[in-house]
Amino acid sequence: MIRLALVFVVGLLTGLAVGAVTVLFYYPFWFPPAEVNETVTLLPGKVMVAEGAFIHPDPDDDVHWGKGGLTVYQQGDALEYFLNADFEVGPGPDFHVYVVNEQNITDKNQFDPDRAIELGRLKSFTGSQVYVLTNGVNAGPSHSLVVWCKTFKQLITSANVSL
Structure with missing residues (x-):
């Protein structure tokens, strides 16, 4: 028994x-979260300073991927990262957006979230989104925007930024 x-x-x-x-x-x-279609408010003094493109870090991996464009605007000391309308990632849990002062992030071992600046949770798997790096937080002239899965510690996609 x-x-x-x-x-x-x-x-x-x-x-x-x-x-x-x-x-x-x-x-x-x-x-899946609803597609968002945020826009950039073009205020006086805000200028486009960089563009980039998200990559599929490992073409053999059908689960972790991203694509689409990125535009970076600056107003004063603040940087505004605009994921363009063509932005898309493969769905998954707990995706977050980070800025890291390195480029060419193509492998999860190249990214350490403890050395990166978290901008927030990814709002949607598709569509335009805005993330702001506030005044006083320094991103180097050459850095990357990274989408990272916190739960499984996986790199989803990254985009190089050169200011």
């Missing part, structure tokens, strides 16, 4: 764990 109860408890815990991991993985596919 004790053996049957132990088998039941182990089976239940295993089922719960497998179910939780499955839901965590498939949730973004089942319920």
Whole structure:
């Protein structure tokens, strides 16, 4: 009787764990965030200072990818990163946007989120989005914008920026 109860408890815990991991993985596919279409407000003194393009870091990886353009605007000390309307990434959980003072980020081992500046959670898997690097935070003249999955510690995509 004790053996049957132990088998039941182990089976239940295993089922719960497998179910939780499955839901965590498939949730973004089942319920993707709505496409956003943010715009840049062109104020006096705001100028375009750079453009870039998101890359598919590992063409053999069909899950972690990104594409589309990036435009960077500056007003005073603030930088505004505009992910263009053609921006798109493969869906997944817990995507965040970072600025890192390195370029050509093509592998997850090249990126350390502890040495990067987090701009916020990715708002959508598609569409134009705006992220602001506030005054007083320094991004080097050559840096990258990186989309990173915090949950699985995976590089999704990156774009070089040269001011």
